[in-house]
Amino acid sequence: MARTIFIETTYLVASVLFILGLRSLTRPEKARRGMQMAAAGMVFAIIGTLINHEIVDYHWIVLGIAVGALIGYPLGMWVPMTAMPQQVAISHMFGALAATLVGVAEYYTASGMVGPGRMTALGFETLFGALTITGSLMAAGKLQEVLPGRPLTFRGQNVVNIALFALTVGIFFYLIGHPGNATLFYVMLALSLAIGVCMVLPIGAADMPVVVSLLNSYAGLASVATGFAIGNNVLIIAGALDGGSGFLLSVLMSKAMNRSFGNVLFGAFGTPAAGAAKTSAGLTARSISAEDAALQLAYASLVVIVPGYGMAVAQSQHQVRELAEQIEARGGTVKYAIHPVAGRMPGHMNVLLAEANVPYDRLYDMDEINPEFERADVALVIGANDVVNPAARSDPSSPIYGMPILNADKARSVIVLKRSMNPGFAGIENELFFKTGTSMLFGDAKASLTKLITEVKSV
Amino acid sequence: MEITTITELYVFVLAGFVGYQVITRVPPLLHTPLMSATNAISAISVVGAMVIAGAHYNRVSTILGFIAVASATVNVVGGFLITDRMLRMFRPAGRGGSEAPAEITAAPGTPVAASAGTAASAAPAAGSASPTAR
Structure with missing residues (x-):
């Protein structure tokens, strides 16, 4: 009986620690300590279970934990x-x-x-x-x-x-x-x-x-x-x-x-919408050189960076931060606009930018940043596509119509870093790319950003 | 339906409410850590697996239990480690993360100090190779 009470107590402690741990995730500065508490809760529960009277043989348990830890450690750390x-x-x-x-x-x-x-x-x-x-x-x-x-x-x-x-x-x-x-x-x-x-x-x-x-x-x-x-x-x-x-x-x-x-x-996006082709017909996107783009960025007082999955693919988050620092060193302000579904999982962009040492108070949610685009001199779109496609607002025939987007098109000028003119994942043409005031900087995001960093430095 | 089942349903429903209240307050900023954290926590099924692996019911269940203990442990260890690794990276402006090289202080003679009052990000212009944060 005493044994059962002990076990159940460890489980109770574990449950409380789990809930407190998750609650700490509401504040970034408290989150780490909170998760350590949750991990401690897990250890409590495991220790409690070890004295369960049904367990007669510990070999397989110990071996299982050892094997699991051996696989889990590299998965977590590397x-x-x-x-x-x-x-x-x-x-x-x-x-x-x-x-x-x-x-x-x-x-x-x-x-x-x-x-x-x-x-x-x-x-x-x-x-x-x-x-x-x-x-x-x-x-x-x-x-x-x-x-x-x-x-x-x-x-x-x-x-x-x-x-x-x-x-x-x-x-x-x-x-x-x-x-x-x-x-x-x-x-x-x-x-x-x-x-x-x-x-x-x-x-x-x-x-x-x-x-x-x-x-x-x-x-x-x-x-x-x-x-x-x-x-x-x-x-x-x-x-x-x-x-x-x-x-x-x-x-x-x-x-x-x-x-x-x-x-x-x-409803898998199987077939591209019929309306897609006609948007791009007769329109040409304006491409820009790294020098000209750097000039715009260097003299901008507010730059809003819109990262997308392309930034993750090119692994260019560090270059993004470096460029932002160059702009800030010249007196400009840089903000990051994070769309909830940018990337491949919830919060994907936040994690990547945090890894690159971007302070989290520079990362803005869609609702916070959208009013700011009108004041922005440059919106720098890095490997994002559907989340800045104005068709979501204006074109009822578009498959993404009605999706809330980042209003990058409201900025005074837009620079899009993109590999090629291929339409984005959903196969939808993006009219933002053909807008006056938008210029395209083609190439791998990492290479383009590196060029931009050098150019901004020398402006 | 037994009375314990009803009690368990109570626990489930109430935990669901608490969870909802707590989780709706997590900012989008931390959604990825939230996911990996809840995932690590739900690997608590390791306690069920441990009993099966150690109870000697029969050979099959012992083997299944062993595999279950191993995979749940992968989840616990990997999940908590990666959550911690992520959370370590989130830092506000003006403070160096523990994983970050101390680039903010090492900026003597940096041209053009942050004129817009954004002192924190005035990192050295030269030689700030992107931090190799694994």
């Missing part, structure tokens, strides 16, 4: 910040794998002799867990560009997906009534793995912020279900926090794209 979206996706995969295996082991050990309540929990656990495993792998593959980033679609795909999903849910319901049918349990497991693949493959790489947050949510829900299955409150609490934050983030991301959940998940 993965570059530019690979963060993949890293997060892979982390979801590991968490979901653990939850799923616990579910399978529980079911196997009970050899199907479980009540309907427990079966419901185990079913949710394997369902959410398994689809998160494969879904996260697919997402990581797309982000790492092992898999093509474009949506992989075929005719009737949504029908197939819905049928697959319906079948799986059907089996799940049947199992609640007949938990002894082990074959069906493993069929459901396999189908859930298949759902994960089919769900993520048709989603394009630019929609990954939604997918990654959604997988975050599913991984949390799998933990919740594990908690119900083994009757453990700390699992339910921690899982609810994870599930809640993932869900909230995916709602925020969808909103930032002005698309519904369903649209992101099922």
